[in-house]
Amino acid sequence: xxxxxxxxxxxxxxxxxxxxxxxxxxxxxxxxxxxxxxxxxxxxxxxxxxxxxxxxxxxxxxxxxxxxxxxxxxxxxxxxxxxxxxxxxxxxxxxxxxxxxxxxxxxxxxxxxxxxxxxxxxxxxxxxxxxxxxxxxxxxxxxxxxxxxxxxxxxxxxxxxxxxxxxxxxxxxxxxxxxxxxxxxxxxxxxxxxxxxxxxxxxxxxxxxxxxxxxxxxxxxxxxxxxxxxxxxxxxxxxxxxxxxxxxxxxxxxxxxxxxxxxxxxxxxxxxxxxxxxxxxxxxxxxxxxxxxxxxxxxxxxxxxxxxxxxxxxxxxxxxxxxxxxxxxxxxxxxxxxxxxxxxxxxxxxxxxxxxxxxxxxxxxxxxxxxxxxxxxxxxxxxxxxxxxxxxxxxxxxxxxxxxxxxxxxxxxxxx
Amino acid sequence: xxxxxxxxxxxxxxxxxxxxxxxxxxxxxxxxxxxxxxxxxxxxxxxxxxxxxxxxxxxxxxxxxxxxxxxxxxxxxxxxxxxxxxxxxxxxxxxxxxxxxxxxxxxxxxxxxxxxxxxxxxxxxxxxxxxxxxxxxxxxxxxxxxxxxxxxxxxxxxxxxxxxxxxxxxxxxxxxxxxxxxxxxxxxxxxxxxxxxxxxxxxxxxxxxxxxxxxxxxxxxxxxxxxxxxxxxxxxxxxxxxxxxxxxxxxxxxxxxxxxxxxxxxxxxxxxxxxxxxxxxxxx
Ligand SMILES: Nc1ncnc2c1ncn2[C@@H]1O[C@H](COP(=O)(O)OP(=O)(O)OP(=O)(O)O)[C@@H](O)[C@H]1O
Ligand SMILES: [Mg+2]
Numbered sequence: 272x273x274x275x276x277x278x279x280x281x282x283x284x285x286x287x288x289x290x291x292x293x294x295x296x297x298x299x300x301x302x303x304x305x306x307x308x309x310x311x312x313x314x315x316x317x318x319x320x321x322x323x324x325x326x327x328x329x330x331x332x333x334x335x336x337x338x339x340x341x342x343x344x345x346x347x348x349x350x351x352x353x354x355x356x357x358x359x360x361x362x363x364x365x366x367x368x369x370x371x372x373x374x375x376x377x378x379x380x381x382x383x384x385x386x387x388x389x390x391x392x393x394x395x396x397x398x399x400x401x402x403x404x405x406x407x408x409x410x411x412x413x414x415x416x417x418x419x420x421x422x423x424x425x426x427x428x429x430x431x432x433x434x435x436x437x438x439x440x441x442x443x444x445x446x447x448x449x450x451x452x453x454x455x456x457x458x459x460x461x462x463x464x465x466x467x468x469x470x471x472x473x474x475x476x477x478x479x480x481x482x483x484x485x486x487x488x489x490x491x492x493x494x495x496x497x498x499x500x501x502x503x504x505x506x507x508x509x510x511x512x513x514x515x516x517x518x519x520x521x522x523x524x525x526x527x528x529x530x531x532x533x534x535x536x537x538x539x540x541x542x543x544x545x546x547x548x549x550x551x552x553x554x555x556x557x558x559x560x561x562x563x564x565x566x567x568x569x570x571x572x573x574x575x576x577x578x579x580x581x582x583x584x585x586x587x588x589x590x591x592x593x594x595x596x597x598x599x600x601x602x603x604x605x606x607x608x609x610x611x612x613x614x615x616x617x618x619x620x621x622x623x624x625x626x627x628x629x630x631x632x633x634x635x636x637x638x639x640x641x642x643x644x645x646x647x648x649x650x651x652x653x654x655x656x657x658x659x660x661x662x663x664x665x666x667x668x669x670x671x672x673x674x675x676x677x678x679x680x681x682x683x684x685x686x687x
Numbered sequence: 688x689x690x691x692x693x694x695x696x697x698x699x700x701x702x703x704x705x706x707x708x709x710x711x712x713x714x715x716x717x718x719x720x721x722x723x724x725x726x727x728x729x730x731x732x733x734x735x736x737x738x739x740x741x742x743x744x745x746x747x748x749x750x751x752x753x754x755x756x757x758x759x760x761x762x763x764x765x766x767x768x769x770x771x772x773x774x775x776x777x778x779x780x781x782x783x784x785x786x787x788x789x790x791x792x793x794x795x796x797x798x799x800x801x802x803x804x805x806x807x808x809x810x811x812x813x814x815x816x817x818x819x820x821x822x823x824x825x826x827x828x829x830x831x832x833x834x835x836x837x838x839x840x841x842x843x844x845x846x847x848x849x850x851x852x853x854x855x856x857x858x859x860x861x862x863x864x865x866x867x868x869x870x871x872x873x874x875x876x877x878x879x880x881x882x883x884x885x886x887x888x889x890x891x892x893x894x895x896x897x898x899x900x901x902x903x904x905x906x907x908x909x910x911x912x913x914x915x916x917x918x919x920x921x922x923x924x925x926x927x928x929x930x931x932x933x934x935x936x937x938x939x940x941x942x943x944x945x946x947x948x949x950x951x952x953x954x955x956x957x958x959x960x961x962x963x964x965x966x967x968x969x970x971x
Contacts, residue, residue: 519810523872526768527879528800529827537827541814 311350315343340371384614391611394604399612404573404585413601418612420575421585424490425616428569428586429559431494431579436501436558437551441540443502444509449535459510466503473499474564481568488570490579493586496564501554508550512543552624559617562588587613717913718783718801718882719744720765725779726941727760727769735760736941738779740932742883747905747914749924749950751965752934757942758917759807761934762885765915766802767795783882800828803881807888809868811860811875817852820860820871824879838878846874847904866897873904877912884908886916890923902927921966925954933962 319338347367351360394413402417443462447455477496482488516539524534540547565571570583571593587609594606720742727735735757742748750758763769764777767788780787788798811820821839825832832838839856843849848870852863860871869889876884886905890898898920905914905927918924924931931953936942946959957963 517810519806519808520812522768522771522806523810523812523875524823524827525771526766526799526804526806527824527827527875528796528798529824530796533827537823538812538814542812544814 307350307354308347311347312343315339315346318342344368387607387610387614390604390607391609391614394608395611399608403575405575407573413605418585418587418590418609420572421587421590421609422612422616423575423577424569424572424579424584425559425587425613427577427579428490428493428497428565428584429555431491432497432501432558433551433555435494436498437505437554439498440502440505440554441509441547443506444513445535445539447506447510448513449531449539462503462506465499466507468500468503469563470500470561471563471567473497474567477564478567488568488583489581490569490576490584490586492568493565493584494579496568497558497561500561500564501558504557505550505554508553509543509547512546512550513539515546516542548624552621555620556617560588560613562592565589566592587616716882717745717911720802720883720913720915721782722761722765723780723782725761725764725781726777727757727764728776729760729772730774731776733941734936735764736943738934738942738944740944740947742913742915743930744913745909745911746929747909747916747927749928749931750915750917750934751919751921751924751931752942752945753936753965754919755942756934756936758934759887760942762804762887762915762917765883765885766804767798768804770795796828800824800879801881802883802885803876803879805869805872805876805884805886805889807891809865809872809892811863811868811871813859813861815860816857817860817863817871818856821874821878823875828879830879842874842878843871845877845904845908846870847900848874864897866893866900869893869897870901870904873901873908877908881912883913883915886914888917888919891919898923921954921968925950933957933959933965935961935965 348364351363399417403420407416473496524538572585591610722740725738932947933945935945946962
């Protein structure tokens with residue numbers, strides 16, 4: 272894109288001063304092509320609509336969409352073949368396929384965010400952040416009560432999990448990448464296997480070795496389970512970013528007489544800093560949205576319990592899960608609001624982490640160089656995806672999720 | 688300034704009396720490096736056989752020879768970087784001021800601190816500022832210095848970079864041109880006050896002006912440190928070195944030294960016809 276702009280710049284300056292030169296553009300998308308695209312889309316849709324709804328008695332939206340896409344691609348190829356010839360037609364066809372792929376990937380994400388907002392926004396108010404469910408019964412108005420107890424619970428559990436899991440994960444990654452040796456490959460296999468562990472298994476594990484023995488339900492038990500879950504994510508992520516660090520830098524450090532730990536601490540880790548931040552955030556995103564292990568470890572609570580080491584605690588994903596399973600529509604709607612609260616909390620956390628992180632980074636990276644994979648836009652996109660995935664996980668896809676429900680109207684509360 | 692040496696370690700550096708009498712500003716006596724019967728293997732394949740070479744104190748020794756004849760390998764053996772590669776083995780001994788650097792009492796980190804290295808590709812630490820880059824060796828080795836600012840200025844001046852960067856010392860090391868980065872690496876290597884400086888094709892990625900600047904730097908620092916330089920540039924070898932060693936590996940044979948001698952002699956009337964051919968660019 273930058274290149275294109277530069278080409279135009281030179282063109283303009285030359286038009287002003289020197290002789291006229293025509294820039295040769297081989298793959299430009301001209302206005303007429305936009306028209307062509309639109310016409311093709313409309314034509315494809317019309318054809319499919321007629322065939323589908325008028326001539327045959329087929330029905331169903333998915334079929335319509337798939338047929339439209341197919342017909343569109345065929346038409347688009349044909350039209351381009353007529354106008355530009357074979358090469359361009361193939362070019363455009365493949366371009367269309369790739370763009371479609373990208374759209375398919377973005378679609379669930381956009382829908383998810385939209386869905387959570389659409390369902391959760393009507394019941395969102397400030398007191399959701401400041402009140403607990405204490406004293407809120409089935410007969411109290413829907414506007415009463417909030418999720419403060421769950422917010423506190425989630426933050427404490429995830430913070431504890433991060434404090435326990437992340438240092439171990441980073442040490443493991445350093446071991447795998449910087450030290451290696453014979454054990455490394457088996458450790459790597461174990462880590463990979465761990466990342467495939469069903470989340471509920473971590474919950475069952477902690478339940479049997481911690482909760483069932485003397486300790487009982489507590490936020491700490493949950494953070495143990497979450498730590499197990501974020502360990503493989505952060506380890507693999509960190510290992511990847513450490514691998515990008517150029518070996519020249521390790522040699523430079525060694526040639527100065529630095530011991531190995533010094534090389535890792537002062538050269539390798541700082542160089543991989545921004546990637547480290549990303550993999551840590553990803554690990555936190557994974558653990559903040561987990562629901563399954565919470566059921567067996569924190570149990571859930573209606574009132575505030577700020578002590579993560581004793582007695583059951585609430586957690587946002589758990590509240591979402593419990594609410595969505597309830598029979599009343601208002602309870603389900605409240606579940607979506609809770610999910611939105613989780614969304615907002617995670618988003619705030621990530622933006623904070625990025626801003627603080629990048630301020631810190633900026634101090635160090637004050638020049639024009641950028642580390643591996645370190646465009647801030649990229650980082651924000653990554654964060655957004657992680658943020659969107661967290662509430663999705665928290666829903667845990669309950670079995671009655673797909674059941675059609677009557678639209679809920681917040682003004683017409685069924686409970687009052 | 689022999690504060691680098693801790694007293695328990697075998698002494699690699701010449702006595703402090705000599706240091707004072709020479710009163711060199713780098714503060715440490717240049718070292719004499721002697722390689723005896725050095726052989727090197729990669730994954731069991733012999734790539735360097737029976738190399739004997741004396742690198743005189745405060746002289747520049749150039750290692751020349753066609754690509755793949757083992758110059759870099761030999762250079763890395765001189766400061767124990769060779770052993771960091773998986774599957775790399777070696778035989779023979781290397782003595783710095785009469786001490787075998789491969790004896791079991793020697794720690795590799797100590798050896799590398801005394802025998803610095805500049806690599807072919809500039810490799811400043813990207814997460815550190817120019818200032819931190821220069822002082823990194825000091826930090827890594829916990830060397831005490833009276834004034835870090837003085838040391839930094841001294842080393843950057845010696846590397847010929849001070850005037851260019853003195854106003855932006857807090858910029859990142861990566862935010863310099865390639866030639867400047869290479870000079871930064873030289874400054875960084877000088878800051879730990881090595882007795883010997885090894886340079887592996889330090890100018891191969893640089894423009895003529897930077898090359899010239901680095902050659903000047905080499906001449907200047909060779910008054911204080913012993914320099915061993917690998918180069919593919921015959922004019923450069925001719926300009927900067929006092930003596931020359933010609934490496935060759937013929938028909939898949941392991942690399943070995945064909946001829947060693949004073950640079951003038953090597954370039955005017957060498958004893959071996961292959962040397963004459965090589966320095967005149969007729970093969971390799
Ligand atoms: N890491 C390695 N693993 C295996 N073989 C290696 C390795 N490094 C070098 N070699 C082999 O050792 C021999 C000597 O290599 P070396 O790098 O010392 O050559 P060189 O003289 O420095 O060449 P150049 O002038 O191209 O840098 C070569 O045959 C090379 O293939
Ligand atoms: Mg080499």
